[in-house]
Amino acid sequence: MKKYTVLVACGAGIATSTVVCERVENLLKDNGINAEVVQCKIAEVASRQEGADLIVSTTILPTTYSIPALSATSYITGIGMEALDQKIIDALNKTLAN
């Protein structure tokens, strides 16, 4: 089974990404997806995207990346959390299909 790497990023890599990390870790575990969730600063994403499968970010993405990227502010505001759960799962499944 493929092991995914998901980058969870926020501006400082300290506040909002912490909450998002927990949510994503639990989501993937509950869905039987084998993945490592890595918390980082948005500025580190460009150099870390190689070997990673998905970026989940609470900030504006300053650039476009070679792997899919999703905005995760839903997890902070509580609005549209389930829809975002599904998007994350779909994005990883799509990676597998390719």
Added chain:
Amino acid sequence: MTLQPFLKEELLKLNSVCKDQADIFEMVYKEAFGKGYVSENFLTKIKEREASFPTGLKIGDYSVAIPHTDPEHVFEQFISVVTLQKPVSFYLMDDNTKKVDVRIVLLLGLNQPHTQLTVLQELMQIIQDQQKIEQLLHAENQRDVQAIFTRVEKISTKGEK
């Protein structure tokens, strides 16, 4: 009760009059630097961070901003609660072309990623609760704020009991 130690009396600025973001940051910085909680660079850094990665969150009737910056500028952790008599505009966290009028600013002084997860989850619980946000807006003293933060239960994330 996890949030209690983070709520320092001198960093609760209720019913403040601030004309803009810089005003808010300067007010909090003055207290925090005076107490030795943050480095001298904190003010510049938090302004820079907010400019490139804004933290406005549009939630229901009241929007909130949660400015924060890199861990190396924070010596002692805190959550500064600023309520404003008149709203100050912040750019949205996920869209820096849109602004929101904010009356509550939760300025985070954090330096321990992951370890204080509970704290952040409780904070999100408050942000997501319209009633708590309203209570916070009407809070008049430290006791009111403490009470709002005390009655917070852990946010429900998937896989948790």
